[in-house]
Amino acid sequence: MSSPALLFQNLRWRLFRNALSVLLSQSWWRVATIAYSCALIWAFLFAVSWYGFHQLKTQPTWRIPLNGTLIEYLFDAFFFTLTILLIFSTGIILYSSLFASSETGFLLSTPIPDDQVFSYKFQGAVAFSSWAFVLLGSPLLLAYGLEVEGIAPWYYYAVVPLFFLGFLLIPGSIGALACLFIVNLLPRLRKQLLIGLIALVILGGIVWMVVWIRQARELGFGSRTWFESLLSEVGFLGGRLVPFHWVSRGIKYAAMRRPDLMAYNLGLVWSYGLFAYLVTVWLARKFYRRGYNRMASGGALRQRFGGHWLDRLLTWPLFFLDEQMRMLIVKDFRAFRRDPAQWAQILIFLGIGTFYFLLMRRFYEQDIGRSFKIGISILTLIATSFLMCAYTGRFIFPMLSLEGTKFWILGLLPLDRSRLMMGKFIFSVLGCLLAGEFLIVFSNLMLGMAWLVVVAHMLAVGLLAVGFSGLSVGLGAVLPNFRETDPSKIAVGFGGTVNLIAGLMLLGVVIITVAGPIQLLHARTPETAIPIAEIPWFVWVSLPIGILAGGLATWYPMRIGLRNLRAMEF
Structure with missing residues (x-):
């Protein structure tokens, strides 16, 4: 009889091979598009x-040696950031796969040890959460090897993946231990604790960034005094007992042709990574099933009824809707807040965006000037629009498909099917407006943009929020997938791909016609405020085109989606 580890590896390989063959046979162009996009980003x-x-090494005003202490500190900060992000992402993915997956329930009912099930899910979560960091980190390390003094030896490029793989085990194990701790020891307050931890990290980062900006203004950004102060502040990252310092130091020694010190740091990374993994699996053998049983039984014997305070808080702004519509919106919101894999991702994106926007105004005001800020503002609008498009495609589009298994319950209600679609549409619009308008207004205020640019960006975000919601809800009813229960698989299917392409086309049209002319107008005269009376004619001509595109993207998919939904029999 094969060992459970070999069985799970065979299972993972079969699932990957079958999924890839189906994807290549049905939509090979999607694989080609993903590969091309990844290659372009890389x-x-x-x-x-x-x-x-190259600039750090050759610029006369810098002349920084790439094998010195500064680069080591930069790598320390880079891998420290990866550590924090990997802890959160691995913990979130493990929470969903270990405690909210039907596959996990089936595996736990088989005579397979709990730690083997945990290891199987842990390996998948670490691989899934780290591939993006590999895409982002590998070009940085490759460029460093090509530019370091004397060019890095051949074994540098061979050991960089080994350092990264060993390093992944450490933050992955910490995230898994945090997940087990929250589920087992704080079953009733796990969501509140997770929200508090994320808020604490974001608040601490904001405070540190504000202090750092003030210090940079006092010392002069880019001066020698500022560099010395920065090195003293990040010096704690270079401690001898810090794992990410072993990675940065080992990579530096590999580039410096010091294989003895490189091998020593590589051994440290792998030994502590494997030790952390073994400790995590050993604790999972004792506490995983206990936590799973608590989650399956509700977490505690004493249950609260009457709704959550967040549900009641949501109903207050919806006073203008009738009671049926409010109940449908609250139902969708309740499913959303009960899934940490959804709201935690959005909180992390909002936190990262807030960090970035908080730095922009003072940083670019000192170094580049107002003309470059205009380009940054339009890039910020594009990035925010991409996030809204991804949010609606990932979370809103699958909602109607997921209703298919329980549609017979909704069909018994004295409720028209148009209300079901409208409830999901309003829920999506509210979420996009709250997140999108906050990010775009905050970023423009930090950049100090003119009020006309702020209004144009707010209008573009509003049109895209309504348009993305109409596309996702309408196409979700036109191209449903009632056989699939995993929302991520629904989102990457044929219907999700059509929705994504349509959303990207709408994004381009709205930004070009609504925000583009105003942006171009201010780019010509960045230091001059433009009165409304002096706005040229092409701005007023292009604006209705964008509004019409947003309206059509909302009305037509919702119309054909409602027709298709009413014709369905369940």
Whole structure:
């Protein structure tokens, strides 16, 4: 009889092979598009990293040796950031796969040890959460090897993946231990604790960034005094007992042709990574099933009824809707807040966006000037629009498909099917407006943009929020997938791909017609405020085109989606 570990590896390989064959047979162009996009992103990051290292090494005002202490500190900060992000992402993915997956319930009912099930899910979560960091980190390290003094030896490129793989085990194990701790020891307050931890990290980062900005203004950004102060502040990252310092130091020694010190740090990374993994699996053998049983039984014997305070808080702004519509919106919101894999991702995106926008105004005001800020503002609008498009495609589009298994319950209600679609539409619009308008207004205020640009960006975000919601809800009813219970698989299917392409087309049209003319107008005269009476004619001509595109993207998919939903029999 094969060991459970070999069985799970065989299972993972079969699932991957079958999924890839189905994907290639049904939509090979999607695989080609993903590969092309990843290659394009990788090439862009490599070019930026190579240019940055080349400037640091050759620019007369810098002349920083790439094998010195500064680069080591930069790598320390880079891997420290990866550690924090990997802890959160691995913990979130493990929470969903270990405690909210039907596959996990089936595996726990088989005569397979609990720690083997945990290991199987742990490996998948670490691989899924780290592939993006591999895409972002590999061009940086490759560019460093090409620009370091004397060019890095051949074994540098061979050991960089080994350092990264060993390093992944440490933050992954910490995230898994945090997940087990929250589920077992704080079953009733696990969501509140997770929200509190995320808020604490974001608040601490904001405070540190504010202090750092003030210090940079006092010392002069880019001066020698500022560099010395920065090195003293990040010096704690270079402690001898810090795992990410072993990675950065080992990579530096590999580039410096010091294989003895490189091997020593590589051994440290792998030994502590494997030790953390073994401790995590050993604790999972004792506490995983206990936590799963608590989750399955509700977490505690004493249950509360009457609704959550967040549900009641949501109903107050919806006073203008009738009671049926409010109940449908609250139902969707309740399913959303009960899934930490959804709201935690959004909180992390909002936190990262807030960090970035908080730094922009003072940083660019000192170094580049107002003309470059205009370009940054339009890039911020595009990035926010991409996030809204991804949010609606990932979370809103599958909602109607997921209703298929329980549609017979909704069908018994004295409720028209149009209300079901309208409830999901309003829920999506509210979420997009709250997050999108906050990010875009905050970023423009930090950049100090003119009020006309702020209004144009707010209008563009509003049109996109309504348009993305109409596309996702309408196409979700036109191209449903009632056989699939995993929302991520529904989102990456044929219907999700059509929705994504339509959303990207709408994004381009709205930004070009609504925000583009105003942005171009201010780019010509960045230091001059433009009165409304002096706005040229092409702005007033392009604006209705964008509004019409947003309206059509909302009305037509909702119309054909409602027709298709009413014709369905369950």
